[in-house]
Amino acid sequence: MSARKHYFTSESVTEGHPDKLCDQISDGVLDACLENDIYSRVACETYVTMGLLIVGGEITTSKFVHVHEICRKIIEGIGYDHPKYGFDFHTCAILNAIHSQSPDISQGVDAGGAGDQGLMFGYACKETKELMPLAIMLAQKLALRLTNVRKDKILKYLGPDGKTQVTIEYDNGKPVRVDSVVLASQHTEDILDKSGKRITEKARKEIIREVAGPVLKDWVDKDTKYFVNQTGKFVVGGPQSDTGMTGRKIIVDTYGGTVPHGGGAFSGKDPTKVDRSAAYMCRYIAKNIVAAGLAEKCLIQLAYVIGRADPLSVMVKTEGTSVMPEDSLVKLIRQNFQLTPKGIIESLNLRRPIYRKTASYGHFGRPDPDFTWEKTDKVQALKKQAARL
Numbered sequence: 001m002s003a004r005k006h007y008f009t010s011e012s013v014t015e016g017h018p019d020k021l022c023d024q025i026s027d028g029v030l031d032a033c034l035e036n037d038i039y040s041r042v043a044c045e046t047y048v049t050m051g052l053l054i055v056g057g058e059i060t061t062s063k064f065v066h067v068h069e070i071c072r073k074i075i076e077g078i079g080y081d082h083p084k085y086g087f088d089f090h091t092c093a094i095l096n097a098i099h100s101q102s103p104d105i106s107q108g109v110d111a112g113g114a115g116d117q118g119l120m121f122g123y124a125c126k127e128t129k130e131l132m133p134l135a136i137m138l139a140q141k142l143a144l145r146l147t148n149v150r151k152d153k154i155l156k157y158l159g160p161d162g163k164t165q166v167t168i169e170y171d172n173g174k175p176v177r178v179d180s181v182v183l184a185s186q187h188t189e190d191i192l193d194k195s196g197k198r199i200t201e202k203a204r205k206e207i208i209r210e211v212a213g214p215v216l217k218d219w220v221d222k223d224t225k226y227f228v229n230q231t232g233k234f235v236v237g238g239p240q241s242d243t244g245m246t247g248r249k250i251i252v253d254t255y256g257g258t259v260p261h262g263g264g265a266f267s268g269k270d271p272t273k274v275d276r277s278a279a280y281m282c283r284y285i286a287k288n289i290v291a292a293g294l295a296e297k298c299l300i301q302l303a304y305v306i307g308r309a310d311p312l313s314v315m316v317k318t319e320g321t322s323v324m325p326e327d328s329l330v331k332l333i334r335q336n337f338q339l340t341p342k343g344i345i346e347s348l349n350l351r352r353p354i355y356r357k358t359a360s361y362g363h364f365g366r367p368d369p370d371f372t373w374e375k376t377d378k379v380q381a382l383k384k385q386a387a388r389l
Helices: 018-036 067-078 103-110 134-151 201-219 274-291 326-336 341-348 379-388
Strands: 005-013 041-049 052-060 093-099 118-125 158-171 174-187 225-228 297-304 313-317
Touching (some): 018 041, 018 052, 118 274, 274 341
């Protein structure tokens, strides 16, 4: 094997995965609060297990929010609408344990400061048209395809829960092929073979053809390995088989492990929480730098302390791909991007009920117009100012 070769793997999960179910409910509650009161302070956490869903956290908002109704509607929309999946919106118990935000935190946020301390990262690279790492983009698209194949009834036997994983082979730092693909999807019993322990070969081939084929296309070759429901079967899934919690899929939500993560989850948090809003700003900055041709890879870090508006630090790393010194890039960032919580919220227009759809299939690399952090509207300004430095 050439010393230039290496392999990198990223994973994703479907919207029916218990952790993602929780992320969507937390963001669904956030959206409902922002729809009625754009200045709502929300830190909503969700926990799910067999037959029970608990929603808790700290919320300060001016209008009543129907938490139970929001939860049941989201669970139904995901596809847990029948007892055959071991969890359904009709019968699951829901416990509401929400209270108001601490006044000690509130006084710092009211003054325009960050809602917490922490460090956030953003990244962009030229591996894909989305300026994202290839492995996570393919894993996300496979997870979405699993859901679409189920909801469009192309494969009627699939259930809401599922996971994907993609391993990319790199040669001299460039992605060249997909080495392996993992597809795990909940399903009904009617595709089990005579032993009752494994899905049929026919079903396995159908899943590869209908899910992997349209997504992976020319990235696969005759040596690509496929692992489909590798234990044999996946009948028991969702909250019946595994607990779920908000914020447990932070690598799935971001860059698939390609770069560091600050550790803070996104879902259920209003934009005064820099865990979310500053991470979006980091992606916005990194994407514009790469789109402007100032670097082929760009990692941004911002750090904050509770109650203070300006970031404690701004870091740029380009792995030697920048056309200019990294300290010059920092100057460009400070000149062109608003880095206070208030500035981030205003420049990215974050006080809107847009967050539930971020909670599945990644927060980055998607063309949705509500994902303002994906815009490349700073490219021309960056190019012009870089030419003067």
